[in-house]
Amino acid sequence: MPIKTWELDSNFKNEILNEAGGEHLTACYQCSTCTLGCPITEIVPSYNPRKIIQMSLLGMRNEVLSNPDLWICAICQTCTARCPQDVVVGDVLAAIRRIAEKEEEAGNLKIESPRPLFEKAFLHTVEKYGRLYDIGLALEYYPKREGGTVSGIKAMMNDYKDFGMRMAFRGKMGPLGGHGLLKGVLPSKIKKTDVMKKIFEKVEGK
Ligand code: SF4
Numbered sequence: 001m002p003i004k005t006w007e008l009d010s011n012f013k014n015e016i017l018n019e020a021g022g023e024h025l026t027a028c029y030q031c032s033t034c035t036l037g038c039p040i041t042e043i044v045p046s047y048n049p050r051k052i053i054q055m056s057l058l059g060m061r062n063e064v065l066s067n068p069d070l071w072i073c074a075i076c077q078t079c080t081a082r083c084p085q086d087v088v089v090g091d092v093l094a095a096i097r098r099i100a101e102k103e104e105e106a107g108n109l110k111i112e113s114p115r116p117l118f119e120k121a122f123l124h125t126v127e128k129y130g131r132l133y134d135i136g137l138a139l140e141y142y143p144k145r146e147g148g149t150v151s152g153i154k155a156m157m158n159d160y161k162d163f164g165m166r167m168a169f170r171g172k173m174g175p176l177g178g179h180g181l182l183k184g185v186l187p188s189k190i191k192k193t194d195v196m197k198k199i200f201e202k203v204e205g206k
């Protein structure tokens with residue numbers, strides 16, 4: 001990718017350094033250990049976390065924030081465990097994703113990946129129930145992803161007829177679940193959801 005020197009943003013690395021998880025960005029010395037051990041590269045050979053870090057250090061803000069590869073990291077932290085410079089690579093990528101989301105909220109960027117919608121729906125269920133509630137997550141996520149309730153429910157049913165059934169048969173959710181007939185169908189709350197609410201308020205600075 002050609003470097004447009006006139007578009008470089010020398011402050012971009014500071015933006016990342018100031019986000020939680022981005023603190024060790026500048027310790028990277030580009031050895032590529034992170035990329036060599038990343039399991040995503042087996043599915044997407046062009047995926048390269050080292051390159052995303054290099055572009056960030058160079059100040060290629062626009063290219064990094066609009067890079068669809070930002071959204072395919074599985075946060076497995078293999079790269080973090082192996083980095084000789086203690087760069088928390090998975091968290092650095094999360095810090096960059098947060099900057100991208102802020103840019104989208106400000107109307108400066110369009111994120112094509114549905115991942116932010118999924119992550120928000122996931123967090124909403126954890127905030128409300130203290131644990132993951134698959135059906136609640138799906139009922140929030142699919143309509144938002146598809147831009148409507150009917151199309152969302154259709155897309156959900158389509159996906160669930162495949163992996164939903166597999167999860168049910170393995171006792172992970174649904175009527176065949178291992179801890180009661182309605183495991184995963186009805187929400188179950190932890191006892192102290194008020195504690196969970198306080199954690200979310202603190203993280204969000206409310
Ligand atoms: S393993 Fe660490 S030092 Fe090496 S390229 Fe990745 S982030 Fe940089």
Ligand code: SF4
Pocket residue numbers: 034037038039040049072073074075076077078079080089090
């Ligand atoms: S955390 Fe992301 S970038 Fe790092 S090894 Fe896992 S999938 Fe790859």
